[in-house]
Amino acid sequence: MKPKKTDPMKRFLKKYPFLAEAERIHRLVDEAVGKPEPIQLPKRAVTKTLAEKLPILQQETYRRRMVRAVYLMQEAVFARIAEADVPPLMQESAREYLAVLKKLRKAAKEEFIIAVLTQDKEAFAALCEQHVLNEGFLRSTIWRMIAALVPAELKDPDGWNPDRDKPRFRENFCPVCGRRPVIADLRKHRQGRTRDLVCGGCGTRWLYARIGCVYCGNTDLEKMHMLEPTDSDLMRLDICDECNSYIKTYRGPVDGSDADAIYRQDWASVHLDLLAEEKGLHKKGNPILE
Numbered sequence: 001m002k003p004k005k006t007d008p009m010k011r012f013l014k015k016y017p018f019l020a021e022a023e024r025i026h027r028l029v030d031e032a033v034g035k036p037e038p039i040q041l042p043k044r045a046v047t048k049t050l051a052e053k054l055p056i057l058q059q060e061t062y063r064r065r066m067v068r069a070v071y072l073m074q075e076a077v078f079a080r081i082a083e084a085d086v087p088p089l090m091q092e093s094a095r096e097y098l099a100v101l102k103k104l105r106k107a108a109k110e111e112f113i114i115a116v117l118t119q120d121k122e123a124f125a126a127l128c129e130q131h132v133l134n135e136g137f138l139r140s141t142i143w144r145m146i147a148a149l150v151p152a153e154l155k156d157p158d159g160w161n162p163d164r165d166k167p168r169f170r171e172n173f174c175p176v177c178g179r180r181p182v183i184a185d186l187r188k189h190r191q192g193r194t195r196d197l198v199c200g201g202c203g204t205r206w207l208y209a210r211i212g213c214v215y216c217g218n219t220d221l222e223k224m225h226m227l228e229p230t231d232s233d234l235m236r237l238d239i240c241d242e243c244n245s246y247i248k249t250y251r252g253p254v255d256g257s258d259a260d261a262i263y264r265q266d267w268a269s270v271h272l273d274l275l276a277e278e279k280g281l282h283k284k285g286n287p288i289l290e
Helices: 008-015 017-033 043-052 060-083 088-103 106-117 121-131 135-149 258-263 266-278
Strands: 181-189 192-199 205-208 224-227 235-240 245-250
Touching: 008 017, 008 258, 017 060, 017 135, 017 266, 060 088, 060 106, 060 135, 088 135, 106 121, 106 135, 121 135, 181 205, 181 266, 235 266, 245 266, 258 266
Parallel strands: 181 245
Antiparallel strands: 181 192, 192 205, 224 235, 235 245
8 A cells, every 4th residue: 555645835834834824825926926838938048148147038038028928917916916815915015016007008017027137126126116016025026927937947957057067057146037046955966965056036946166155256164154953954054254144055855856845945944034134144035135
């Protein structure tokens, strides 16, 4: 008789019940975004990224393609969030954005998406201030749509670096959208481990150097240390004293299972962010907080 399979998420929430509400909200927003048809990002876009270290969605042709795709779906997504069983602030923020969109022409509506995609913080903040909108909620939700529209194969680290001993792309920014990473993922390789980074925007994973700060590039080990929580050996904080930042690092089995995927979600380790905040450390790569 085969052993009964249990849902990895149920196991995870049983171990960390205080994250149940975060998971519920995350799931509801995922349901609102849905599973749209990914946009076409051909091989030549990847080739240019590898050759010029220019992220795909920062290439004008494909940025326009993504902007149009988000433009076509965003009103339906925010309408679903406004009616979902999410916190009242999120519902109201979605309604306020919808009300603003109804008054704007196409080009003006696209300005929000362009500012997010180009990571123009000042422009996006100015738009939200002008229209009195919830900046963090709006930006993070647009990124959720972008993530849903990126083809799955481009999010796979093995696609960017098929041979980990001869990496083709090993920068500290996402090869798809150009954002900084929000989580690191130690992956078994030969007798040791390599380090993948996880994009906080589009969800892409890619290979990076095993040692060093993923934000400022510091490689002086005397200016780096780890903070390990007492309740789990799966996650830790890698801290850089040079730039006073940290990255959450997953060091579990990394076997490609659904359980591993949970730990690559930023919301699933929010308790570590609180621990870091107590230490006065800076979080980077999260679209809500930038």
